[in-house]
Amino acid sequence: MLDIKLAKSKMENEEGMNHLWVQLFQDEKVQPQKSEIQIQLPKGIYRSNNLNGFVENEREHIVVDAFDQDVIIEIFTQDAIQCGEMTIVVSLLTAETTISKEIRIQIVEEDEMDMVEIDEQVVERIKELSNAAPTYDAETNIVSIQPRILEKRDNEYSHLEKKYRIDY
Secondary structure, eight states: OEEEEESBSEEETTTOEEEEEEEEOOOTTSOOOOEEEEEEOOTTEEEOOOTTOOOBOTTOOEEEOSSSEEEEEEEEESSOOOOEEEEEEEEEEOSSOEEEEEEEEEEEOGGGGGGOOBOHHHHHHHHHHHHHSOOOOTTOOOOOOOOOOOOOOOSSSOHHHHHHOOOO
């Protein structure tokens, strides 16, 4: 019902990046319903919004409305964090149940990244998503509309009213 994979087996401890692939599978016993995906990351690891474009609520949970879907999240480090093995917990929250799965990620120094294993299936899915996104090139027309600026005046009549007013 819930499967998670990482694009790389290791991640750099400083300015490192990886992708987390969360797959939801249909369970015959459970009716499709709205559910939320909660991702708990170790301290020092952050995530961006999901690359699939699903809505994220105020609790930063990803809202999905059906099974047989997948979500890709980019995870990264900003500052140097301690090296070692860390755990990422992904939970699927529905009205009736909560299903959680863990995946371990190895945080290493930059010089240890040469022995990284890459999951080609995750990489292919990321490429599919990036190709499906609309591209902007020289032929794309972008229209910029300037907003109106309302000017508040404290006089009795506006300047147009003063100019064209006829007092009877």
